Structures are given as C-alpha cells and as structure tokens.
Ligand SMILES: NC(=O)C1=CN([C@@H]2O[C@H](COP(=O)(O)OP(=O)(O)OC[C@H]3O[C@@H](n4cnc5c(N)ncnc54)[C@H](O)[C@@H]3O)[C@@H](O)[C@H]2O)C=CC1
C-alpha cells in the first residue's frame with residue numbers, strides 16, 4: 478500500500494518561480510500537484526481539487542487576496558511573493574487568529590545560501606561602523622529593493638541598535654537624488670537590474686583598514702526549490718505565521 482501524497486496548489490503557476498515550483502512538486506514522490514492557479518482563475522479550483530497546501534509566487538498586488546482566500550478555506554500557505562511590511566504581516570496574523578490550525582510560512586528568500594547570508598550579516602553587524610547592501614536581479618523583477626535586501630537591512634539595523642552602534646560615518650552631500658541608494662532602516666540599499674542576472678546580493682561591511690563582503694548568488698531558480706519543498710512539507714504542522722526559512726532549519 479502506498480502512502481497518500483500531499484495535495485499541493487500553486488498560485489502564479491505560469492510565472493518564472495511558479496513554473497519551477499510546479500515542476501519540483503511534480504517530481505517529488507510525496508507531493509501531488511492538484512491545481513495550477515493563474516491570474517484570472519477562480520481560486521475555488523484549488524479547494525475543489527482538494528489542495529491542502531497552496532504555494533504563492535505571484536505579485537505583491539495579488540498575494541494578500543490569495544492568502545485571505547486560502548486561510549478562509551482552511552488551506553495552508555507557503556508564500557514566496559515579496560512586498561510584506563509590518564502592516565501586511567499584522568493583517569495575515571489577524572486572519573490566522575480566526576483560523577486555528579491553519580499555517581502560513583512566509584519567506585522573502587527560500588535559498589539556503591541566502592538565509593545563511595542574512596544570518597552571517599546579522600552576526601557581523603555589531604563589529605563594523607559601516608554597512609551597505611547591493612542587490613542585483615534580472616530586469617523583469619517587479620519590485621525594488623528586493624524583499625531579501627529589505628529583510629537583511631532590518632536585521633542588520635536591529636543588531637546594530639542592540640549593540641549600541643550610532644549612525645554610520647557619511648559626510649557626502651548628494652547632487653542627485655538616489656546617488657546613495659535607498660535607506661532601509663538607515664542601511665543604504667542599492668538595486669541593480671541587469672540582463673543576465675538571476676538573484677544576487679552583496680552585504681559590504683567596512684571597518685578600519687578592512688572590508689568584509691558577504692555575497693550570495695542564485696544562479697538558477699532551482700536554488701529556491703529545496704526551501705520551498707521543505708516549507709510545503711512543514712507548513713501543515715506549524716499553525717500560525719512562520720516568518721523566514723531559518724525557522725525550519727537547524728542552524729545551531
Ligand atoms: N521567496 C523567494 O525565494 C523568491 C521570491 N520571489 C518573488 O516571487 C514573486 C514572483 O516572482 P516571479 O516568478 O519572478 O514573477 P513572474 O512575473 O514571472 O510570475 C508571477 C506570476 O503570477 C501570476 N499572477 C499574478 N496575479 C495572480 C493571481 N491573483 N493569482 C494567480 N496568479 C497570479 C502572473 O500571471 C505570473 O504568471 C515576486 O514577488 C518575487 O520577488 C522570486 C524568487 C524567489
């Protein structure tokens with residue numbers, strides 16, 4: 478007798494990430510792809526197909542409605558779509574409060590190396606007076622700066638604040654808006670969009686006579702799949718909101 482496979486739906490199924498997720502789910506012996514939901518489709522199709530978990534890689538403008546629908550129908554959700562701030566996260570938490578037992582795992586980056594890059598950057602933050610982030614992506618990316626860069630900046634800023642670090646040294650007067658990038662929690666973030674790139678980030682720390690660069694490169698969207706599948710398998714046993722793939726990994 479074979480064990481039953483976990484029925485999975487994918488929102489954004491024909492997108493760059495969604496299509497890769499569909500292929501990964503199809504290839505996994507313990508998972509079954511039961512619904513491929515695209516813009517304009519009625520999400521009821523995933524409920525009718527018996528999905529227990531839905532994966533969302535769509536667009537910041539679409540993702541909230543998809544999460545609301547899934548929580549309302551008792552379907553667990555793995556969210557890779559970016560564009561989440563504290564206000565949006567609070568809304569998701571409120572929806573979940575009315576749906577005990579339903580889980581949402583949300584991560585701006587499902588690549589193991591990117592998660593480690595953020596962990597290492599957070600650890601390094603207190604030792605250096607200066608830090609800047611450069612994120613580099615393919616030119617069809619919808620948002621800037623990336624969700625990963627924003628989360629990295631917030632974590633670095635929190636670590637600096639906890640260590641009592643003051644403002645970064647910077648005496649520059651800018652002649653053009655944007656010349657010093659965008660500020661995310663006081664950390665300068667620079668976004669490059671270039672043909673040929675997939676998803677990359679450098680975190681540069683500067684101190685007296687030394688630079689530490691932590692760099693991660695996703696060279697292919699396959700880099701995100703182990704993390705996505707880990708979350709798909711775990712979300713049903715994690716009621717409420719789980720923020721970040723690191724919560725599903727043993728990083729000690
Ligand atoms: N968390 C992570 O590890 C990663 C996150 N991302 C994020 O995933 C999102 C999608 O990225 P890509 O796949 O590159 O974009 P994409 O533009 O290639 O794909 C998005 C797909 O979603 C579809 N869509 C839009 N609204 C929809 C709706 N209401 N219901 C169902 N489908 C809908 C679009 O038609 C499109 O096919 C972005 O926010 C991106 O930043 C991307 C890579 C990794």
Ligand SMILES: O=C(O)C1=N[C@H](C(=O)O)C[C@H](O)C1
Pocket residue numbers: 559585586614618619622623624625626675676677
């Ligand atoms: O749009 C992308 O491609 C990516 N988006 C995520 C982000 O905004 O951080 C993750 C990764 O950088 C790829």
